[in-house]
Amino acid sequence: GESVGLHLPTLSVQEGDNSIINCAYSNSASDYFIWYKQESGKGPQFIIDIRSNMDKRQGQRVTVLLNKTVKHLSLQIAATQPGDSAVYFCAENIWVGNRDDKIIFGKGTRLHILP
Amino acid sequence: DAGVTQSPTHLIKTRGQQVTLRCSPKSGHDTVSWYQQALGQGPQFIFQYYEEEERQRGNFPDRFSGHQFPNYSSELNVNALLLGDSALYLCASSLDKRQFFGPGTRLTVL
Numbered sequence: 001g002e003s004v005g006l007h008l009p010t011l012s013v014q015e016g017d018n019s020i021i022n023c024a025y026s027n028s029a030s031d032y033f034i035w036y037k038q039e040s041g042k043g044p045q046f047i048i049d050i051r052s053n054m055d056k057r058q059g060q061r062v063t064v065l066l067n068k069t070v071k072h073l074s075l076q077i078a079a080t081q082p083g084d085s086a087v088y089f090c091a092e093n094i095w096v097g098n099r100d101d102k103i104i105f106g107k108g109t110r111l112h113i114l115p
Numbered sequence: 116d117a118g119v120t121q122s123p124t125h126l127i128k129t130r131g132q133q134v135t136l137r138c139s140p141k142s143g144h145d146t147v148s149w150y151q152q153a154l155g156q157g158p159q160f161i162f163q164y165y166e167e168e169e170r171q172r173g174n175f176p177d178r179f180s181g182h183q184f185p186n187y188s189s190e191l192n193v194n195a196l197l198l199g200d201s202a203l204y205l206c207a208s209s210l211d212k213r214q215f216f217g218p219g220t221r222l223t224v225l
Contacts, residue, residue, distance in 0.1 A: 008155060032212045034213070034214070036216075042218055042219075043119075043205050043216035043217050043218045043219045044158065044205070044216045045216070046213065046214075046215060046216075049212075049213060089157050089158075093212050101163070101171070101212055102148075102160050102163060102171045102173065103148070103160060103207075103214060104160065105150075105157035105158050105159070105160075106157060107156075107157055108156075108157050
């Protein structure tokens with residue numbers, strides 16, 4: 001497996017403000033990107049995805065931006081709420097042919113909401 | 116419509132033992148992937164099953180093996196358990212590229 005640190009970077013945001021979580025990916029062959037939210041003791045929950053032929057996609061209160069030139073992905077959460085507190089992972093899908101894909105997760109960012 | 120389910124929720128084993136974890140995919144999904152998540156880290160890809168065959172594998176030893184059944188459910192087997200195998204084991208199912216995760220099985224190896 002890949003080497004990752006034990007301490008997740010933390011982003012602290014005031015309730016009601018916008019949050020921006022950033023992620024760098026590594027593989028130029030990645031064709032699909034996903035953001036997941038993971039609350040304590042639970043499995044990752046799908047938030048939003050984007051294909052490599054797009055540079056922006058919007059959902060409900062969330063926006064994902066993709067910059068393929070610098071291999072950078074970001075997740076913007078509008079009007080952050082206490083329920084947004086979680087660890088957020090970006091993931092890249094590497095297509096290796098036919099139906100064969102594997103997803104590689106980034107290191108994760110802990111989002112902490114300040115009252 | 117039930118999402119991805121996994122059993123058991125928690126499991127405690129001792130070194131050298133063998134363990135089997137189970138996963139039922141979301142209705143309509145035909146592909147199952149397994150991940151290992153150590154504390155404080157992101158999920159690490161173990162392998163993926165489609166049409167009852169292992170299609171992709173991550174950097175895990177042969178002690179980790181799996182199976183997919185005709186109803187698309189899957190098992191993860193780990194032999195000769197090591198202390199370092201203690202982790203949350205996640206199953207994800209998909210029909211296309213979008214993977215949906217189960218709640219995981221927390222494995223503790225003593």
